[in-house]
Amino acid sequence: MSTPATSPRPTQLPPPRQDHFAGLTGANAMATRGMAETEARILKAIKHNAMVCIHGHVGLGKTFAVHTILRRRAPETTVRLRYNIGANMNEIRTHLWSRLGLPGEPPQAAGPCDQQIRDALEAEPRILLIDEAQGLGTKPLDYFRTLWGDDARRAAIVLVGSGNTRQKILNNPALHSRILDWYQFSPLTPAEVQATIPAYQKIWATAPPELILYADDIVGHGSFRNWARITLHLHDALEENPKLTLDKDLVRWVLSRIDPTTRHTPQRN
Template sequence: MKSEPAYGRLPTMLEDHFLVPEAQLVSTEALLTTKDNVEMVLKAKAMMCAYGPSGYGKTTAVNSTLRELAPKITYRLELRSGPTPRDIRHGLFKALRLPGEPPRRPIEFDTLLKDVLAEQFRVLVCDEAQWMSRTGFEYWRHLWDDRHTDIAIIFAGGDNCYKVLRREPMLASRIYIWQEFKRIPKTEIQPVIAAFHPIWATCDPELIDAIDDEASHGSFRNWATITALLTEGLAKTGSAQVTEELVGWAYSKIHGM
């Protein structure tokens, strides 16, 4: 079984902002909180759930924190469409770059994974965890509960991730830290967005507020999309600054946002 070279690794900061060249990671309150929480989780070798609506910066915050704290021992899995324990086993086999072919029998597969996960401390990140079912979470708990494995686990996902875990006391009781991601607070919008990308540094603060009210709604993903469109618009028109007219052009591209 061959592994893709990039599978399981942490993305670079540029990959986190793939839509927007020159975008900068901004030290928001949510990002600073994530760093504190992840530090505690790694120290305790525990489990954490970072949850909230799509586009609010969960994955970027977790990735950037782990790039700083544990870049060489972090392994990321993205398991979509209701992953089963079998999917998790194969995802771990691939992310850990284990040699040979995966065992066919679950009991042998689990023994192999537990042996490997007992060799040294590792951080396992389950991204897009909103797709995880109860049985999927139970499998992660099974690995973490084993007295020989040496791991911390971070789930990053939508609200369904929180709901599934909270419904099951045996699962919820094992989550050391819960962190909810919310929209960027109104009081942070202007300084955060001005620092996010050079095109906003000279923009009228009132226009930034208006864009947030009309289209971005405190979502980093929405802001990234609008920033990418406006960067293209500035290049096409030769303009030096974001204007209301250019914003209107960007809105025409994201109707319904």
């Protein structure tokens, strides 16, 4: 008698279309250096049931890269956690309880609640993805360190954050000493922009390299979020008025929409 196959657990990761800023239509996931480095850290976390941290300024593609890699490598075992700034311990435990799929309401007493959470993490492999880690206080960060344990190493943990994420972890020596690997995102270099943006969205496929560098200099600044904003504005403008030409003047118009302190006077032929 064969054993019925168990249904795969529904993924907690959002659909890929939600990763692009404002749902940018036609945007492609690019094989950047940041994507490759992120994958290396996540694979190490999975292999060693370890803690790793992915950090850097906002808008550089950290969360996008992490979601893309985890969809590929661990879609069913990823427990995605994201908390409001300053979340208290009751909120931390309640959300984790729910995300782990534990039955009923969590015990009000911290001890029994934490024991059941630890048991669940020890029962099967999990990856705790903690996004926006910069918003967590000292107690929540230390809580995840204790859940991970030492000898137990109950779950791989991927911390993702911007701003002062690294400094917060440095200020917590017990947590910092247990982070196995780090990766800091940085803006795309001009060479990376030229290699990446033409394939990012069809608007840029035939754009001259000098126009792409110009757009990066005045608006993009090597940030995928900035490039998504540029592309959204250009897409709408060209859709509404097909007679427009993708040129420096139109890019400067986009800058005037993103930065209202920028004056834009259309060039006259």
